[in-house]
Amino acid sequence: MNRSWKQLFLVSFLLAMMLPFAASGQTTTAINGTVSDQSGAVVPKASVTLHNEQTNQDIKTVSTSTGNFAFPGLRPGVYDVAATAKGFDTASEIAVYLHLDAVATVKLTLKPGTAAESVTVRADEVLLDTTHAARPLPRTNWSSRPSIPATR
Numbered sequence: 001m002n003r004s005w006k007q008l009f010l011v012s013f014l015l016a017m018m019l020p021f022a023a024s025g026q027t028t029t030a031i032n033g034t035v036s037d038q039s040g041a042v043v044p045k046a047s048v049t050l051h052n053e054q055t056n057q058d059i060k061t062v063s064t065s066t067g068n069f070a071f072p073g074l075r076p077g078v079y080d081v082a083a084t085a086k087g088f089d090t091a092s093e094i095a096v097y098l099h100l101d102a103v104a105t106v107k108l109t110l111k112p113g114t115a116a117e118s119v120t121v122r123a124d125e126v127l128l129d130t131t132h133a134a135r136p137l138p139r140t141n142w143s144s145r146p147s148i149p150a151t152r
Contacts, residue, residue: 029098030072033106035063035083035091042067043110046085053078053095076100083108 035046046063050071063069063083076099082092088110096104 028072028101028103029074029076030070031074031079031081031096031098031104031106032068032070033081033108035067035069035085035108035110037088037110038112043083043085043088046083046088046108046110048081048083048108050074051080051082053080074098076102081106081108083110085110087113089113 031050033048035043035048037043042063044063044065044067046067046069048061048063048069050059050061051057052059052075054077059071061069061071069083079096079098080092080094081096082090084090089112091108091110093106093108096106098104
C-alpha cells in the first residue's frame, strides 16, 4: 500500500507540473478599445479594422452602442487599428505592440469629416474644334454708328 501512495503522489506531481504547459495553448492576448468623437461622446456602429503587420491580414468589427470594440484571442505581434464612421475622418493607431497574454487598450478619437467632392476630367474629348472655328468679327466702334429709331 505504501508503494501505491508513492506512485499516486508521483503521477499527481507530474500532472501538476505539466498543467501550465497544457494551459499555454490558451491565450488572453487581445486589443480592446473605445471609439469617440472630439467632444468625448462615444461613436456607436463605427467600423473598426485590425491589421496584422506580419501576416498582412485584416480583422473587422463594429463598435458597440457604448463605442467599445474588442479583438480577443490574438497572437503576439504588431497591429494597426483604424476606425471610421459616417461623417467622420478615419482615426488610427499605428504599431500597437502586443505581447503574449497582454491586453492593449486603444482609444480612437474621430474628427468630423470634410465634404468629399469628386471631379472627373477626361482629356480625350475635344472641347473646341480650332480647325473649323470662324474668325471673330473685327472690332467696331458701335457708338459712332447712327442709331436706328425703334418704331412699333
